[in-house]
Amino acid sequence: MIVEFGHFALILALLVAAVQVVVPAAGASLKDDRMMRVAEPAAVSQLLLIAIAFFALMYAYVTSDFSVANVAENSHSTKPLIYKMAGVWGNHEGSMLLWVLILAIFGAAVALFGNNLPPTLKARVLSVQGAIALAFLLFSLLTSNPFIRLDPAPPDGRGLNPILQDPALAFHPPFLYTGYVGFSIAYSFAIAALLEGRIDAAWARWVRPWTLAAWMFLTIGISMGSWWAYYELGWGGWWFWDPVENASFMPWLAGTALLHSALVMEKREALKVWTVLLAILTFSLSLMGTFIVRSGVLTSVHSFAVDPTRGIFILAILVFFTGGGLALFALRAKDMQTGGLFQPISREGSLVLNNLLLVTAAATVLVGTLYPMALEGVTGQKISVGPPFFNATFGPLMVPLLLALPLGPMLAWKRGDLLGVMQRLALAVLAAIVALVAMFAVEYRGPWLAPFGIALGIYVMMGAVIEYADRIKFGKAGRQEIMRRARNLPRSAYGTLLAHFGIGMLVVGIVATSAYREEHILVMKPGQSLAVGGYNVTFTGVESGRGPNYTSNFADFDVKRDGVSITRLRPSKRLYDAPPQPTTEAGIHASWRGDLYLVIGDAQPGGGYAVRAYFNPLVRFIWLGALIMFIGGGISLSDRRLRVGAPARRIRSPVAVPAE
Amino acid sequence: MTRKQKRGVLIGGGVATLAVAAILVLFALKDSIVFFHTPSDIIAEAVQPGQRIRLGGLVEKGSVVHEGTTIKFKVTDTLKDMPVTFTGVLPDLFREGQGVVAEGVLDGHGGFKADSVLAKHDENYMPRNVAQALEAKGVKLGASAHPGELKAEAP
Numbered sequence: 048m049i050v051e052f053g054h055f056a057l058i059l060a061l062l063v064a065a066v067q068v069v070v071p072a073a074g075a076s077l078k079d080d081r082m083m084r085v086a087e088p089a090a091v092s093q094l095l096l097i098a099i100a101f102f103a104l105m106y107a108y109v110t111s112d113f114s115v116a117n118v119a120e121n122s123h124s125t126k127p128l129i130y131k132m133a134g135v136w137g138n139h140e141g142s143m144l145l146w147v148l149i150l151a152i153f154g155a156a157v158a159l160f161g162n163n164l165p166p167t168l169k170a171r172v173l174s175v176q177g178a179i180a181l182a183f184l185l186f187s188l189l190t191s192n193p194f195i196r197l198d199p200a201p202p203d204g205r206g207l208n209p210i211l212q213d214p215a216l217a218f219h220p221p222f223l224y225t226g227y228v229g230f231s232i233a234y235s236f237a238i239a240a241l242l243e244g245r246i247d248a249a250w251a252r253w254v255r256p257w258t259l260a261a262w263m264f265l266t267i268g269i270s271m272g273s274w275w276a277y278y279e280l281g282w283g284g285w286w287f288w289d290p291v292e293n294a295s296f297m298p299w300l301a302g303t304a305l306l307h308s309a310l311v312m313e314k315r316e317a318l319k320v321w322t323v324l325l326a327i328l329t330f331s332l333s334l335m336g337t338f339i340v341r342s343g344v345l346t347s348v349h350s351f352a353v354d355p356t357r358g359i360f361i362l363a364i365l366v367f368f369t370g371g372g373l374a375l376f377a378l379r380a381k382d383m384q385t386g387g388l389f390q391p392i393s394r395e396g397s398l399v400l401n402n403l404l405l406v407t408a409a410a411t412v413l414v415g416t417l418y419p420m421a422l423e424g425v426t427g428q429k430i431s432v433g434p435p436f437f438n439a440t441f442g443p444l445m446v447p448l449l450l451a452l453p454l455g456p457m458l459a460w461k462r463g464d465l466l467g468v469m470q471r472l473a474l475a476v477l478a479a480i481v482a483l484v485a486m487f488a489v490e491y492r493g494p495w496l497a498p499f500g501i502a503l504g505i506y507v508m509m510g511a512v513i514e515y516a517d518r519i520k521f522g523k524a525g526r527q528e529i530m531r532r533a534r535n536l537p538r539s540a541y542g543t544l545l546a547h548f549g550i551g552m553l554v555v556g557i558v559a560t561s562a563y564r565e566e567h568i569l570v571m572k573p574g575q576s577l578a579v580g581g582y583n584v585t586f587t588g589v590e591s592g593r594g595p596n597y598t599s600n601f602a603d604f605d606v607k608r609d610g611v612s613i614t615r616l617r618p619s620k621r622l623y624d625a626p627p628q629p630t631t632e633a634g635i636h637a638s639w640r641g642d643l644y645l646v647i648g649d650a651q652p653g654g655g656y657a658v659r660a661y662f663n664p665l666v667r668f669i670w671l672g673a674l675i676m677f678i679g680g681g682i683s684l685s686d687r688r689l690r691v692g693a694p695a696r697r698i699r700s701p702v703a704v705p706a707e
Numbered sequence: 708m709t710r711k712q713k714r715g716v717l718i719g720g721g722v723a724t725l726a727v728a729a730i731l732v733l734f735a736l737k738d739s740i741v742f743f744h745t746p747s748d749i750i751a752e753a754v755q756p757g758q759r760i761r762l763g764g765l766v767e768k769g770s771v772v773h774e775g776t777t778i779k780f781k782v783t784d785t786l787k788d789m790p791v792t793f794t795g796v797l798p799d800l801f802r803e804g805q806g807v808v809a810e811g812v813l814d815g816h817g818g819f820k821a822d823s824v825l826a827k828h829d830e831n832y833m834p835r836n837v838a839q840a841l842e843a844k845g846v847k848l849g850a851s852a853h854p855g856e857l858k859a860e861a862p
Contacts, residue, residue, distance in 0.1 A: 391716045403721055407728045414732050419740075428742065431761060431810075435739035440731040444724075568776045568795050620799070629799040648796035649773070657776055659796050 050115055053103020054194035057144075060096035060151070061184040063089050067154075067177030071170035075242075083166050086173035090158035093180060094151040101148045104193050105135050114200035117141060117193040123206035123625040125596045133217040134207045139341060139357075140193035142220060146337070147183045149221070149228045153257070154180065157232060164253060171239035172232075179231050182364045190357045206625030209597070215275040219268060223295055226265025227333045230302055232257040234330035237323045238372055241379040246319050251312035254326065256684060258309060262302045263680035269295050270673030281631035281646045283566070283661040285669060288437045293416040294336030300409035301329040304402045311398050315460060317387035318399070320380045325402070327376060331369040332409065338365050344420055393463040397455030404448040411440040449503050449554060452547060453510020457517070471517060475509035493562050500558030508551030511544045542683025549675030556668025560641070565662040570655040580662025582636075582643050583607040584616075589647075589656065597621040599632070602647040602656060606636055618645045642666050741810060746782060746789040749813070756815035762789060763808045771803055782807060782819070793821040800826040 067089035074082025104117070108131045113119040121138040122131060130137075136145040154176040161169050187193075236254045240246040272292070277285040286292060308322045338344075342358030389395035415432045422428050453475060457468045469476075479502040486498035516522065518540070519532040567579055571586040578584075585605045592599050599621040606614045616634030623630065636643040641664035648657030743761040744754060754760055762782055770781035770790075778797060781788045791809050801807060801824065809821035 388710065388713070391713060391720075399717060400720070403724050407724050411728055411732055415735075418736065429761075430740045430742050432736075432740050436735045439735040439739060440728065443731060444728060570775050631799055646796060648776075651773060651775070657796050 049103050050107050050112065050194055050196070053100040053106075054192075056096045056099040056103070057184065057188060057194070060093050060100065060147075061181065061188060063093045063096060064177045064181040064184055067093060068174050068181055071177075072174035075167040075170040075174070078167070080166065083170035086170050086177075087158040089177065090151070090154040090173050093177070094148075094155035097144075097148050097151045097184075100194075101135070101144055104141060104144060105132055108132065108135050111204065112200075113202070113204050114196050114198070115193075116195045116197045119197055119201050119204045121207055122204040123596065124203050125624060126207060126212070127595045129214065129217060130207055130212050134211075136220045137207050137211045137216055140187070140191045142224075143183065143187045143191050143341070144193055145220065146224055146228060147180060147187060149224045150176070150180050150183065150231060153229055153232050157235075157257075161253075168236075168239050168243060168250075171242050172235045175235035175238045176231065179235070179368065182367070186357075186360050186364065190360050203625070206596075206623065208626070209621065209623040209628050209630045210279060212596075212623070213275065213279055215271060215279070219271045219275055222264050222271060223268030226261050226263075226268050226302075227295065227298060227336060229257060229261025229264060230298060230305075230326075230330040230333050232261070233302075233305060233326040234368070234372065237326035238375060240323060241375045244379060244382055246323065246383055248313050248316045251309045251322065255306070255309045255313060258302065258306050258326075259680055259684050262299070262306055263677050263684070265295065265299050265302060266673055266680065267677040269299060270670050270677075274670050277666075278633055278635060279630075281633045281659075283564075283633075283644050283646070283659070283663065285560070285666065288415070288434045290416050291340055293412050294339040297409050297412050297416070298329055298332040298336055300405050300412070301325065301332050304405040304409075305329050307398045307401050307405075311387075311395050315387035315389065315395055317389060317395055318402075320383055321402070323380065323383075324376055325406070327369070327372040328406075331365070331372070332413075334361075334365045334368060335413075338362055339416065387461075389460070390462045392458070392465050394455060394458045394460045396463070397451055397458055400451055401448065401455065404444050408441055408444045408448075411444065412437065415440065446503070449507055449550070452507055452550065453514065456514055456543060456547070472510060472513060475506050475513050478509045479503065479506035490563060497558055497562030500562070501555055504551045504554030504556075504558060506551070507554060508548050511548035511551065514547075515544050538686040539683040542679040542681075542686070545679030545682065546676045547679075549672040549679060551672070552668045552675060553672030556665045556670075556672060559665035560663045560669070563664045565664075567658075567660045569658055569660075570651050571658045572653075572655040577658075577660055579660045580641060580643055580664075581608065582662075583610075584643070584645065584660060586656070586658065592619075594621065596625070597623040600647070602634075602645075602658075604634065604645055606643065616643070616645050618647045620647060637667060639667070640664065743808075745784040746787040747784050749789065750787055754813060756813040759810070759812055761808050761810045762791065762819055762821070763806070764789075766801065766803050766805060766807050768803045782809060790818045791821050792818060793824050795824075797824060798826040802826070 067086060070089070071083050071086035074080070074085065104115075106112075107115045107118050108122055109128065111118065111122060111124045111131070113122075117138065117140050121141070122134050126134065134141075136142040154173060157169070157176065158173055161172070164172070233254050236250065236257075240250055269292075272295070273285045276287070277283070305322065305325045308318050308325055311318045312322045338358070338361045342355075342361050344358060387395070415436050419430050419432050422430055453472055454465070454468050457471060458465070482505045483498050483502040486501055490498070518536055519529050521529055524532070565580050567577060569577065571577065573586055573588045576583055576585040583606070585607070587603045587605055590601050590603065592601055599619045601617045601619045604616045604618070605612055606616055614636050616636055618634035619632045621630045621632060622628075631646055634645040641662055644661040644663055646659040648659065650656055741759050741761050743763055744752070745764050746762070748754075749760075749762070764782040764784040767781035767783045767788055770779075770788075772779045776796075777792060777794045779790065779792050780803075781790050783789075791811075792814075793809065793811075805826070808825040809819065810823045810825075811819060811821035814820045
């Protein structure tokens with residue numbers, strides 16, 4: 048009964064979405080206030096209806112109602128409760144329902160918190176948002192309905208893919224989708240602005256918090272996925288340039304560019320047309336990602352979808368929203384007046400460079416991701432494009448970006464003094480050179496490019512520190528003055544500093560773990576030891592155990608450092624009951640220096656076991672860096688100026704705003 | 708600088724960046740893409756030793772031999788087979804009689820040296836490339852060929 052209730056609510060949500068598309072948009076054209084105001088209750092009731100549908104499905108999972116096909120195919124009665132709940136989105140149909148739920152949350156949030164928006168703009172934004180919801184609700188109901196019943200119901204379900212049975216399943220998809228779907232707001236604002244035919248700095252001020260929120264969640268979602276793959280798959284790697292990863296990384300790159308260009312537009316009224324285009328492209332890449340992951344065009348761990356009709360449906364959605372958005376852009380963009388002039392060497396100039404490099408990088412990732420599919424479609428030739436391609440194309444584009452990163456925020460708007468800024472950054476360059484020399488002295492056997500990469504990361508981190516010191520006049524003013532300046536520095540400035548510092552950490556982590564990773568593959572018998580990453584690891588034996596829905600074989604390792612036992616690691620192999628599928632669980636000992644990572648393989652004739660042991664230096668810097676970026680985004684988002692948001696329209700330049 | 712010159716700098720910079728990126732992409736596509744073959748293709752198309760390829764097919768029943776951390780097995784498309792050596796830990800789902808994709812090079816002595824092995828996803832699943840290639844060769848597959856695969860890599 049509750050399941051039918053959910054199904055019905057989803058159909059109602061579709062109808063409400065249809066109303067939300069038509070009535071407010073018509074109202075905005077006719078300047079009819081009452082029609083425009085329909086958008087708000089429509090968006091809120093759409094959220095309520097989709098939430099009812101979502102929780103009805105979750106109820107079916109929690110109560111193990113196997114008469115629901117989706118539950119029977121993806122759940123099992125012995126599955127722990129957390130995976131029954133999170134398992135709702137561990138499959139295609141359920142994850143699309145989560146997709147539309149998050150879309151509705153964003154729509155309702157604009158309806159509830161967008162009080163300072165001009166009424167026609169708000170009506171149009173919500174109308175576009177309704178159109179996206181309408182498309183995906185149709186997709187869900189017509190091709191991916193999670194509420195289909197089975198008769199007769201099977202006695203038990205087929206179970207959830209064991210790789211997904213991990214606490215990260217509860218967090219990674221919702222965060223990732225919040226990021227993905229959050230960019231729909233930027234898209235809706237862009238389309239609404241094109242329909243309105245005018246756009247100004249206030250527009251950027253309204254769009255920026257939504258973009259920032261989406262960017263934050265995409266950042267943390269991607270990094271959680273990377274961390275999950277790292278510890279769960281047992282390959283010791285953290286990024287594989289898998290198309291599924293690229294699908295979320297492309298909107299991240301474009302979204303990062305959007306965040307920066309919206310800043311230029313807000314402060315200087317420049318780059319308007321470009322920002323609108325970028326908003327359309329960013330969400331188009333989100334849709335492209337949804338297409339890649341959900342259509343089944345891929346062969347990958349994440350792709351559960353098989354049915355080609357789904358692929359064509361999502362492709363149609365992609366073509367409609369991207370093509371429609373770009374067509375509208377082509378028609379209307381020329382009417383928008385350009386503002387704010389600037390010299391190439393200026394804050395604006397540096398942000399243009401940022402945008403150019405990020406968008407080009409996104410384009411190279413797009414080529415590498417789509418080329419194999421296109422080639423197979425055209426010639427039938429099957430190829431794979433792997434990490435070497437992306438390292439050779441994406442990598443070189445990041446070098447100038449990272450070199451310019453500390454310079455940008457220190458340049459003045461309009462006309463900057465590059466030489467002066469470089470002098471102020473001398474300390475960061477010095478720190479990088481010291482690191483470079485030290486790395487060559489210590490790790491002279493490693494790849495010769497690696498010390499440069501680490502030096503680059505340290506330069507970016509130090510750049511953020513120096514910028515902060517500069518702004519609070521550290522070492523130049525009295526203690527009280529420093530404290531006062533530190534307090535008065537806007538939160539958005541703190542956010543930027545943290546995010547940039549996090550990028551530097553991320554780079555150091557990526558380079559260190561890629562270049563200096565230690566790896567051993569060997570057969571070990573109980574009692575044997577291995578030296579890895581400064582640890583002495585002794586294999587003491589194998590035991591079996593029983594988890595809630597699996598049996599497991601633990602290998603026990605005693606880990607010593609300088610002769611003192613510091614921990615025991617128990618990498619294991621699990622065999623799940625339903626579906627009967629083995630998984631590998633790595634044993635990881637984390638420290639600031641790096642991770643000791645052990646994986647147990649097959650039993651060998653003669654009583655030994657295949658063992659893979661890694662030492663991944665500084666690998667935690669990758670996720671810590673991403674976490675700092677996320678926190679930076681959060682601090683920036685809490686800035687009063689962003690929350691209170693809209694100033695009166697057509698403010699020329701916000702003179703009163705402290706230096707930024 | 709005049710307005711025109713500034714615009715020139717912007718456009719010039721943009722075009723230059725895109726050109727560099729396009730060159731990088733073309734070179735990388737030439738050097739780092741990997742073609743997929745079945746054992747019959749390798750013989751038919753005379754793939755050269757040393758060229759990186761992906762070899763796909765089924766793990767031949769009874770062909771798997773463990774020698775310490777080195778594993779030897781045969782990949783077959785039921786018409787021809789190819790002996791493969793791999794050093795490392797095989798993926799969880801590697802099993803005899805089931806689909807596999809190995810990436811590496813021909814050793815020039817009629818064998819294939821793999822440095823990474825991808826295995827199929829679960830009881831019914833098979834890497835999509837393998838399923839299509841086998842079906843194209845007239846091999847009947849029982850269950851539907853779902854996407855999804857796991858991977859193992861050697862250093």
